[in-house]
Amino acid sequence: MTVSKIFIAGAGNVGSASAAFMSMKQLGNVYLFDIIEDFAIGQAMDINQSLPYWNSDSKVSGCRSLDEMEGADVVVITAGGKRAEGMTRLDLLYQNLDIMYQIGEKVMALAPKAFVHVTSNPVDVLAWALKAKWPEMNVTGLGCALDAMRFRFFLAEHLNVSREAVGCTVIGTHDDNMIPLVARADVGGIPVTQHLTPADEERLVTLVKHGGGDIVKRLKTRSGFFAAATKVTHIIESYLYNKQHIFPLSVTLNGEYGYTDMALSLPVSIGERGVHDIFEFELSDHERAMLDVCAGSMRKVISEIRARQ
């Protein structure tokens, strides 16, 4: 049996935790790279030394160069800078965009058939940018998949039921405009709205929308990463084992939901070909209006990027 090669660009919190979780689950051999010299090598040593407990024979290697992605089946991109003092969001976008293009060049040269998965922010924009530059790239972004898992957690806590009993999703863009679809959530197959007051709904939506920020407030200089790395692991598992799980990932649209030339986070099934289907459902007027807000701000950023090129 061939062992999958998983290359992770960016050995920071999300990258290293993803390497740990994927190797614990024995999804393949993991190659970890970071721009900071030796950092990925140290992280790989630490993760490897934990694997005997997990009965895992996966090997984690720290890399000194992006060239080590050659022949990878999966490339996860978590590389990115943080906003330094005086930097605008747009400055950070351009900084991370340049990193995406630099890594994207290597993917197309060394692992053109790889399933590429981006977490770096702004994730929907960066996933779109890679697809716009290399239409043949098999790329998705983490999008609202983590937010959907958070929503499930908060709903289960509120209803005091198993987390497995709850079905729900979040669509749009992974930012303040994200749309937790309360009206479509279910608990044991029953619409969750039958168990919520309007005040509950509002509180739960706010918890999901502020989920990431509420963690950053406590961690101060870092952001949450256990949940993000868990979701990345779930997505890569679905790809490698052709499971066809459904996640709201950033995908470039070609007429789906009436949008083109932009990426939005929408429910997609992930299997051996990457995205198998983008699931469309009829939106209510309210949902359509909220998705239009996401699309409008995405369009604006894309035109700024095009103006810069």
Ligand SMILES: NC(=O)c1ccc[n+]([C@@H]2O[C@H](COP(=O)([O-])OP(=O)(O)OC[C@H]3O[C@@H](n4cnc5c(N)ncnc54)[C@H](O)[C@@H]3O)[C@@H](O)[C@H]2O)c1
């Ligand atoms: N979409 C989501 O739900 C979600 C959730 C969590 C984090 N994120 C995003 O994922 C990214 C990673 O988060 P993190 O917490 O791991 O950040 P982090 O700062 O811990 O790690 C980023 C790493 O990227 C490295 N890096 C920078 N430039 C590089 C390059 N050119 N090549 C290789 N490595 C490079 C840095 O040295 C650093 O180690 C961030 O952009 C973050 O905003 C997204």
